[in-house]
Amino acid sequence: KAGVTQTPRYLIKTRGQQVTLSCSPISGHRSVSWYQQTPGQGLQFLFEYFSETQRNKGNFPGRFSGRQFSNSRSEMNVSTLELGDSALYLCASSYTTGMETQYFGPGTRLLVL
Amino acid sequence: QKEVEQDPGPLSVPEGAIVSLNCTYSNSAFQYFMWYRQYSRKGPELLMYTYSSGNKEDGRFTAQVDKSSKYISLFIRDSQPSDSATYLCAMSGIQGAQKLVFGQGTRLTINP
Numbered sequence: 460k461a462g463v464t465q466t467p468r469y470l471i472k473t474r475g476q477q478v479t480l481s482c483s484p485i486s487g488h489r490s491v492s493w494y495q496q497t498p499g500q501g502l503q504f505l506f507e508y509f510s511e512t513q514r515n516k517g518n519f520p521g522r523f524s525g526r527q528f529s530n531s532r533s534e535m536n537v538s539t540l541e542l543g544d545s546a547l548y549l550c551a552s553s554y555t556t557g558m559e560t561q562y563f564g565p566g567t568r569l570l571v572l
Numbered sequence: 573q574k575e576v577e578q579d580p581g582p583l584s585v586p587e588g589a590i591v592s593l594n595c596t597y598s599n600s601a602f603q604y605f606m607w608y609r610q611y612s613r614k615g616p617e618l619l620m621y622t623y624s625s626g627n628k629e630d631g632r633f634t635a636q637v638d639k640s641s642k643y644i645s646l647f648i649r650d651s652q653p654s655d656s657a658t659y660l661c662a663m664s665g666i667q668g669a670q671k672l673v674f675g676q677g678t679r680l681t682i683n684p
Binding site: 463490492494501502503504507509514515517549551553556557560561562563564565566 | 673
C-alpha cells in the first residue's frame with residue numbers, strides 16, 4: 460500500500476505571496492492532519508480534516524487554512540507569507556478521526572525569502 | 573512552559589548500549605502516548621503507542637508511561653547505528669485525540 464504523499468517536496472516563495480500544499484493520504488484513510496515543524500517550535504498541530512470537514516484546529520492565525528476533497532486528498536493554503544512561515548509542513552493520515560494511528564508523509568519544505 | 577518537555581540532546585552512545593529517552597508533560601488530560609522516530613529529511617515514523625499507564629514492549633523497544641509522575645520513557649536495547657535519528661514523544665487527550673502534542677525531539681547518535 461502506498462504511503463502518504465505530499466507535493467511539492469520543496470518550495471521557495473517570497474514574503475507576501477501565498478502557497479498551496481497538497482497531501483494524498485493512504486488509500487482508505489479518511490482523516491488528514493497537518494503539522495508545522497520548525498527548529499525552534501518543533502512539531503505543531505495545524506488542523507485536522509475528516510469527511511471534508513475541519514474537526515480540530517491548532518493555534519495558528521487565519522492565514523493558514525485547509526480543505527479536504529471527497530477523495531480524502533487535502534490541501535493547505537498559507538496566504539501573505541511571512542519569513543517565520545519557513546518550515547517543514549507535514550501531513551498525516553489515519554483511517555478515521557479520534558484516536559487512530561497517524562502515518563506521516565515526507566513533508567513539504569517551504570522557504571520564505 | 574511547554575505542555576511537553578523533552579531534552580533535545582544531542583545524545584551519543586556506543587553501539588550495543590541501552591538508550592533511555594524521556595519526556596515530561598503537564599496536561600493531566602493526556603491519555604495516549606506515542607514515540608516517533610524521524611530520520612533526516614523524512615517524516616516521523618510511529619514506533620510505539622501506549623494508552624494510559626503501563627509498559628509496552630516491541631522487539632528492542634520498550635515504552636513506559638507513569639501518569640502519576642507525568643513522565644514517559646522509551647528504552648532501546650542493543651542499540652544499532654541504524655537507530656541514529658531524532659526521537660519525538662507525542663501525546664493527546666480523549667477530546668480532539670487527533671491533535672498530537674509533540675516534544676522537541678531528542679537527537680540520538682549510535683557510534684559503531
